[in-house]
Amino acid sequence: MSSIPFDIVGFDLDGTLIDTSGDLAAAVNYAIGTIGRPPFPAAAIHPFVGKGAKIMLARALDASGGYDAETLDSLLPILLDYYEQNLAIHSLPYPGLIDAMDALTDAGVKLAICTNKAERFTIPLMQQIGLSDRFAAIVGGDTVGVAKPDPAPIHEMVARAGGGRTIFIGDTINDIAGARNAGLANIAVGFGFLDGPVENLDADAVIDHFDELVPLLQRWPA
Template structure:
């Protein structure tokens, strides 16, 4: 019996489904080194994640005094090139992710990814990890065009449409995720174990989970 009160579950990627911080950090540090900047310590990488790779690199550089757009562009291009070749060196699903996805799929719940990572990167990483075929759609920060990524509601609304409509709940770890879900008028669960840009219980989520083993009970309780 399906006792889950939703037809679709949408997920953010970085810090929600996957622990990506080491690979992202190494890509950022590759670009920083080319620009003559100091590397970001691994322990500080999570605080930069959210909003996509460009914002991540911009934050890292701004923390060291900043540079102009002309100098920034080649460093950002270098980051993307490095990450394209090295995005699943350390990246892996969080504990319990595969089991939870399997349980949801077994109850005919449609699954979607809505991330601010480029769609090509998200799809490639999920494919390499053997997870891509679990999702009806993978929507990236560039999928819908400029200005339509999270925190806008557009990617969540697009995910609902691509999944055939129905009751939707979103799971994410940042204020971008919460704002996008609120703007789309759907309930949202905070992944408190992820790269939260503020304390998880201050993210204005409908529920907070400390691990993926708590996800399905949290969904059922909404």
């Protein structure tokens, strides 16, 4: 294998490493169902995801008939409690991920996660999927008190993984802007929870399948 000029490859979680749309949709549908709203198909949840559970719920409520602040505040803990109990029913790694992770690990590259998902969901999800031991660091949205696009959690991810040249991979503007704010090279994935064309993220590079990741990193300028 050609050498990869990075010590750490960092990943966002939802919409990048793991397709969590099925379980997020189930939680949203459970919450809005308590006030008689009809359920959304999982694919319809994609545009609602990416900026936290509260915004996801607000977008779902808006799309299903509107809401007020009191309704949003009352439904959010219902959604979160349901989701916490059903983290990994439908969630799966994206195609090609495991092979890419194996190749990176074989090349001596450390893997890490920086997500805006709270630790109470992130750590159990990765454990239940069986991938937590593959990562040198897992930083959640509440680990350091701020979330992406603030660079602090990405800096924490790099530090916990042992430091070194790092590239970050994500699917939303929070990921790409966060990486840029942290001074890191970055890659956007075209298969995540995008709320617009992936080109709008203005990432350093784009992949549409994880089969493309390792060859791209091997070609990356040293």
